Amino acid sequence: DIVMTQSPDSLAVSLGERATIYCKSSQNVFYSSGNKNYLAWYQQKSGQPPKLLIYWASTRESGVADRFSGSGSGTDFTLTISSLQAEDVAVYYCQQYYSSPPAFGGGTKVEIK
């Protein structure tokens, strides 16, 4: 099974500053036939279901603010919030869906400094 490891567990960032979250998979999640990394990022606010932000490692879901961006390939990935807003306070999860079982990272809690 592929194991997803996120870092840091939590981070506090000032409003308007950049927040960067890392995700590492124990195996490659790049699907060569489709030329895509099967890696997603979700945002979960308190008391709500997760919300898909990014899929294929770097494709922003429709309606997601462009301050959210994803990058990386193979086993190492990054979610960047370019200018943190108050409404971005949440827990962020990465997930691989390259192979079964699809696995989530442990989550990164983002707070305002």
Add this chain to the structure above:
Amino acid sequence: QVQLVQSGAEVKKPGASVKVSCKVSGYTLTELSIHWVRQAPGKGLEWMGGLDPDEGKIVYAQRFQGRFIMTEDSSTNTAYMELSSLRSEDTAVYFCAREDFSGDNPVALDVWGQGTTVTVSS
């Protein structure tokens, strides 16, 4: 626009079973790939099972094998999950979610139900 609406909270005793529903609107259930994910209090997301289109069948997480079943009722456009032999560690919020596809490429879980709280307590 696909929407998933789950059944209400449940309180169960250890050893009992629970069945949670996920009603689909805006799409035909049989055309969807539905997954179930749970979240224990204060913990992260845990995938439980879902349709694997490559294998054409439902795949379950190993740790739930034998006590977790996913079913569908096409007449009511409703998906169900049933977890048996409940223990206190099964106390969690259970989510259904739709896996979207673009051609043959999975997109990830793009639509989620609101969640159903299951509490296991004697």
